[in-house]
Amino acid sequence: MASSFELLVNEAIKNLDVPSIAVEAIRRDGSPSPLFTSQNAIGKNTLFTLASLTKLPTSIAALQLVENGTIGLDDDVTDFLPTLKQQRILKGFKADGEPILEDRTNPITLRHLLTHSAGTGYDFSNEVLRRVQSFLGEHLSSKPTIEQRFNLPLLFEPGESWNYGCSIDWVGKLVEVLTGLKLETCMSKYIWQPLGVTSFTFWPHRQDVAKKELAILAERDEETKKLRPVPEGLSLNIGVTDCFGGQGGYATVQDFLQLLYSLLVNDGRILKPETADLLFILGRGLLIETAGHGCPPSRGSNTLVWSGAANLFWFIDRQNGLCGLFATQVMPPADHVSQALIKAFHEEVYKQISEDAARQC
Incomplete structure (x- = not known):
């Protein structure tokens, strides 16, 4: 039986309220959180424009240099x-x-x-x-x-x-x-290869990457509320010749989730456990939300969260042993339809945790 979240997603796709949606959540034991009973997400090889989600691997690359003594x-x-x-x-x-x-x-x-x-x-x-x-x-x-x-x-x-x-x-x-390395090369060698990730790139139209499908970006018209395709992609990334570590990355949802999961279980593959902990205590750089005023009560304290301009959202909740990623490709940021779906995604994930806990009692 489809969950209320899945029904909501199906309705949004049917009504063309969003161009595409991919969602994933993984528990500490490696088991997926069953968000869908049918296939609604787009292809597993589809690249998403990550926008500010790129900030996480860039920050990790810098912390690796702190870890090896290159810089403090x-x-x-x-x-x-x-x-x-x-x-x-x-x-x-x-x-x-x-x-x-x-x-x-x-x-x-x-x-x-x-x-x-x-x-x-x-x-x-x-x-x-x-x-x-x-x-x-x-x-x-x-x-x-x-x-x-x-x-x-x-x-x-x-x-x-x-x-x-x-x-x-x-x-x-x-x-x-x-x-002395380009940021993409550095990330590939020290972050993505240890995780078995192959899709991340700053150059989605490069010949060796072009075989992967790039999710179409869409923009909601302020007056009609309808979506129009933006085939040229995120304007911030048009014409760039540098690897923009704050906004320029592309990857599949499944691959990016491998990064989140590594930080969730603190497995030491990309950062020593004590270095990875810095991401959760550095403060407002990689936004730390605690279970206090204005935060969802179900979310564990010191949950790490971030979002991307095209209404992507991820979280790592070590207290509850869960990480997740919601990805669509809709502009502008904080699009009301997408934000409602993100809220429903969050509620569904934590509803499952509560139901599992109740069954174990």
Whole structure:
């Protein structure tokens, strides 16, 4: 018998409310959580645009360098990242719109970058950074490299506040400088190969990757609420020539789930257990949600969660021994239909845990 969640998904697909959905959840013992009784998810070889889900493997690549002594969490990284080093702090604007900039006094550390406390921002989500670009007469969001696209002033002194931005892209560039490898090569060697993962890439249209199907991105019209296909894909990834570690990855749902599961059981395949624990205690960089105000009461304390722009969502709940991933390809972020499905996904997963616990009593 189909679950209420499966019926909801079937209805959404039938009504063309979402272009595609893939969901997976795995328990600590390796058994799948039975979310579907029939095949509704798309093909297992289908690549999804991960967007900000890319931040997790990029952060892991950096922690591997901490683990082997290449760099420390509290080391100043700016000597390796000259474009970031030269950034001053935006304090306001003159009457003619010219930015008022002051020299930075604090170092920028790897910890700052990992926890979004370095002062960096995204221009597409920050009005003051768009004002800077307007004054300069530039549109940096379409630039192909990290140094060009994120050549923006800091919003505050590093370590003194929090802002979600491009810091993990800088982490990816740091990994490249320190290893001498492209980020994709580094991840393949030290993260994906140990996990048996083959689908992850920054270049879905490359000849050796093109044999895999790429899930179609769609955008919901604000007026009609209908979806229209976006065959060119996520605008943030168009024309890039760098591996953007904060937004540029593609992978299958099953492969990305292998990463989540490794962190759930803390198996030591990609990080030592004590290093993996840092992901759960570093703070707001990789968002830690505790079972407190505003969080689902069923979710265990110190659950690690994150999401991607095209309404993807993952979680690792060590307390309840479960990890899961919901993936669709709908813009804009926080699309109301997709968010309702994510909520139903979460409720179904934890409902099964409760039912299993009741049967064991």
